[in-house]
Each structure stands twice: as structure tokens, then as C-alpha cells.
Amino acid sequence: GQAVSEGLIRLIAGSLTNMGLGQLSAGKDQNNRPFAGNPLTSDPKRFARNGAIGKTFPELELGPPTMRWLKETLKAGRRIASQAHLTNITIPTLILAPMRDGIVPYGKQEELARNFRAGQLVNIIGGRHELFSEDDVYRAQALAAIEAFIPGSDAAPLVSDDAAA
Numbered sequence: 001g002q003a004v005s006e007g008l009i010r011l012i013a014g015s016l017t018n019m020g021l022g023q024l025s026a027g028k029d030q031n032n033r034p035f036a037g038n039p040l041t042s043d044p045k046r047f048a049r050n051g052a053i054g055k056t057f058p059e060l061e062l063g064p065p066t067m068r069w070l071k072e073t074l075k076a077g078r079r080i081a082s083q084a085h086l087t088n089i090t091i092p093t094l095i096l097a098p099m100r101d102g103i104v105p106y107g108k109q110e111e112l113a114r115n116f117r118a119g120q121l122v123n124i125i126g127g128r129h130e131l132f133s134e135d136d137v138y139r140a141q142a143l144a145a146i147e148a149f150i151p152g153s154d155a156a157p158l159v160s161d162d163a164a165a
Contacts, residue, residue, distance in 0.1 A: 006074065013070035022068025031061045039102025041128050043135040050133055086116045093119045094149045096142050098127030098134075120149065 016024055031054055035047050054061040065073075079085060093116070097109040113121035122145040124131060127138035134142070 009070060010074050013067045013074070016067040017071045022066060022071070024067045025064045026067050026070050027064035029064055031063075039128060040130040041133045041135070042126075042138070043133065046133040046135075050130075081112055081115070083115055086112075086119075089116070089118050091118060092149075094146065095119050095121045096124060096131055096145060097121055098124045098129060098131055098138070100126055101129045103129040122149075 013026065016022065031051075035044050038047060041047050041050075095109060095113050095116070097106060097113070099106050101109070110121065113119045122141075124134075124138050124141050124145075127134050127141070131142040132139060
């Protein structure tokens with residue numbers, strides 16, 4: 001879990017943004033983190049591949065969130081998760097929920113799906129945040145769920161990618 005409550009984050013990020021300090025960093029740069037203990041993937045080859053891409057093309061790396069990003073993300077999340085908003089969505093929507101996601105708490109994903117009648121939650125047991133950069137056992141579950149969800153899909157299953165080999 002996070003060390004600070006969402007309400008306090010909302011207050012701090014909102015106040016700093018409203019004072020014109022929205023560009024302040026809300027965390028530290030995680031681009032050079034070690035594989036051990038990372039919340040993104042359990043696949044060391046894909047983790048290394050993604051790191052190498054970032055080193056080769058630094059403009060593609062994500063930096064830490066800013067206070068304004070936090071403020072706007074929390075505001076959008078609250079609006080999107082409201083029952084009134086979810087009731088108006090009638091397009092079938094697949095929600096892939098990695099159950100070991102260290103970025104987005106599983107409980108939040110489950111709560112969204114519970115209130116989202118057009119949403120179909122598919123649990124990826126053991127998967128972490130970046131499902132398409134995950135170990136094949138988790139990545140294959142995500143890809144199979146997508147293939148099964150899309151009507152008329154007759155594509156051959158994608159269970160591995162040559163770039164990770």
C-alpha cells in the first residue's frame with residue numbers, strides 16, 4: 001500500500017498545483033531501478049529490454065509524476081469511477097486486472113468492475129502492472145482474454161514475442 005492516504009495526496013497535489021507549482025516532482029525517477037523488487041514485471045528479459053530501450057531512446061522514458069499529473073489523475077479517476085458515469089457506458093469493456101499490480105491496487109480495479117455493468121473483469125493471477133511485458137505465463141492469459149473478448153477474433157494466439165528472446 002501507499003504510505004500517504006489518497007485524500008492527503010489530493011490535498012497536497014491540488015494545493016501545490018493551484019499555487020502554480022504543478023510542475024514539481026511527486027516522486028523519484030524509477031527508470032534505473034533494479035529488477036529485484038520491481039512492481040512492473042516478473043520477466044527479467046523483458047525488464048532488461050525495456051530498460052535498454054529507455055537508455056537508447058531517453059525521450060521515451062517516463063519520469064516521476066508531477067503534482068499536476070497527480071491532481072488531474074485523481075480527479076479523472078474519481079469522475080470515471082462514479083456510478084453515474086459508469087452507467088452511461090454501454091460499450092463492452094475488458095478490464096485486465098493483474099492481481100500483483102504494485103502500481104494500481106487490485107481492490108480499486110475490482111471495485112470499478114463491480115460498479116461497471118458493461119465491464120468484464122479478468123483476473124490475471126500472479127501478474128504485475130505491465131501485463132504485455134510480463135512472463136509468458138501471465139502475458140498469455142492477458143492475450144487469451146483479449147482474443148476471447150473480441151467477437152469474431154480468429155487470429156492465432158500471441159503468447160511470446162521475439163524481442164524478449
